[in-house]
Amino acid sequence: MKMEGSKLINNEAKKIVNLKHLSKEERIEFINSFDRIFCDCDGVIWHTSQSPIPDTGKAIEYLRSIGKDVVFVTNNSIRVIEDQLLKLKGNHINATKEQVIHPAQSVADYLKEIEFEGLIYCIASGPFKSTLRSAGFEITDGPNRMLDETIQDLAVNIFCNDPVKAVVIDVDFNLSVAKLMRAHRYLKNPNCLFLGGAADLIIPLGSKDIIGPGPFINVVEQSTKRKAIVLGKPGEALGDFLKRRCNVKDPKRVLFIGDMLASDVKFGHMSGFQTLVVLTGGTTRDDLFRELPEDETPDFYIDSIADLYNFI
Numbered sequence: 001m002k003m004e005g006s007k008l009i010n011n012e013a014k015k016i017v018n019l020k021h022l023s024k025e026e027r028i029e030f031i032n033s034f035d036r037i038f039c040d041c042d043g044v045i046w047h048t049s050q051s052p053i054p055d056t057g058k059a060i061e062y063l064r065s066i067g068k069d070v071v072f073v074t075n076n077s078i079r080v081i082e083d084q085l086l087k088l089k090g091n092h093i094n095a096t097k098e099q100v101i102h103p104a105q106s107v108a109d110y111l112k113e114i115e116f117e118g119l120i121y122c123i124a125s126g127p128f129k130s131t132l133r134s135a136g137f138e139i140t141d142g143p144n145r146m147l148d149e150t151i152q153d154l155a156v157n158i159f160c161n162d163p164v165k166a167v168v169i170d171v172d173f174n175l176s177v178a179k180l181m182r183a184h185r186y187l188k189n190p191n192c193l194f195l196g197g198a199a200d201l202i203i204p205l206g207s208k209d210i211i212g213p214g215p216f217i218n219v220v221e222q223s224t225k226r227k228a229i230v231l232g233k234p235g236e237a238l239g240d241f242l243k244r245r246c247n248v249k250d251p252k253r254v255l256f257i258g259d260m261l262a263s264d265v266k267f268g269h270m271s272g273f274q275t276l277v278v279l280t281g282g283t284t285r286d287d288l289f290r291e292l293p294e295d296e297t298p299d300f301y302i303d304s305i306a307d308l309y310n311f312i
Contacts, residue, residue, distance in 0.1 A: 016288055019276070019302045019311075027312045030300075034255040034274060037063060038101075038242065040233075041074045041084065043259030043281020044305055045091055049206050053280050055306035057092030062309045071246060073101040073256075075198035075232050075263065077170050078125045081105055103170055103197030103232035104131035106241055110231055111137065111166070116193070118165030121186050123172045123179050123216075124197065132168075140164065143178050158182040169220065170197030170232070171213045180220055187224045194224070198232035200263045204282035233263045239271030257305060259283055261296040269295045276300040 022030060042048050045056045060070055072095060074084060081102050088095050104124070108131060111120075122129050122139045129139050143157040158181045167183045186192050200212030217228050229237045248254060251272030258264020259281025268275035277283050277298040288301055302308065 016298055017300045019300050020307060024312065031066065031312055034068070035253045036069045036071070036246065036248065038071050038073045038254060038256045038273065040258035040264050041072055042076055043204065044257060044278055045088065045093065048204050048281060052091050053304060053306065055309055059306045059309040060093050071099050071101060073233065073242070075103060075200055077103040077128045077197055080127045080131060101242065104128040106231040106238060107168055107195055107197055108132055108135035108137065110195070110241060116166065119163055120166045120168055121162070121164045121183060122168045123175060123183060124168060124170035125172060128170050128197065143176070144174065147178055154178065158185055164192060166193035166195060168195045168197065169213060169217050169228070175216060180216065183220050184223050187220065187226060194226050194228045196228035196230040196232065196235060199230045199235055200233070200260070204260070234267035234270060236270055239267065242271070261287065261292065261298070265298045266295050274299050276302065278302055278305050280304050
């Protein structure tokens with residue numbers, strides 16, 4: 001094993017370092033290689049089934065006690081930030097609203113940064129839309145019913161004259177082709193903003209998984225030949241937002257902890273962060289040693305974030 005920049009490099013399979021195999025000196029070197037932690041929640045702090053992962057709170061408080069700043073970065077937009085804070089508290093972790101990065105809030109903060117004014121067409125969950133409305137934005141959505149299988153009914157619902165100036169796509173359990181068609185029509189206006197929230201390809205639900213919002217964002221990107229500004233994982237715009245929000249001067253001094261290779265690890269790499277994957281969520285040990293794209297290969301792994309308690 002050798003040091004390359006601020007990263008420990010293992011010359012064995014895929015260069016992924018198992019933190020539990022480090023010597024005390026190597027553990028100290030690892031801990032000293034970062035100042036800030038961006039940490040996922042589902043699959044890391046608690047299981048995707050919402051049951052707690054033992055001792056995650058102890059690990060977070062330990063990391064804070066040795067001088068690490070911890071910010072939580074979730075893609076779960078069907079739970080508002082206040083609910084996220086209560087969930088963290090239930091896992092013995094105290095956090096402020098500013099310490100939770102949430103797709104809907106990130107979209108709202110971005111729109112405020114650019115001084116956006118106008119109507120937003122939003123394909124997302126109720127809590128997501130509620131967050132935007134609470135931030136002072138005007139939202140339209142729909143169609144929210146099954147359409148007749150006629151061109152006439154389709155046209156009435158997708159060729160709308162609403163003065164929409166931004167389209168936002170996130171998780172919507174009632175997503176329909178008509179909604180995507182309507183988004184496509186609004187985005188034919190080059191002055192209409194195109195924003196994405198969470199962009200996961202898949203969402204793990206216990207031992208099963210479902211399609212995430214990422215593929216649907218991709219559909220509209222392909223149909224409109226436009227790229228969304230993605231303010232959830234894995235979005236480049238989210239990385240830029242985090243660096244501004246948290247005053248990150250050197251991305252290599254940040255450790256991103258997550259449980260998903262295609263969302264968390266990919267996001268960490270595209271942002272220039274060090275990446276640590278835990279095996280309590282959407283990634284198994286076998287996943288780590290199959291063929292993986294370079295940008296989905298973590299720098300480090302550990303069974304659980306709880307194993308970082310009293311790490312040195």
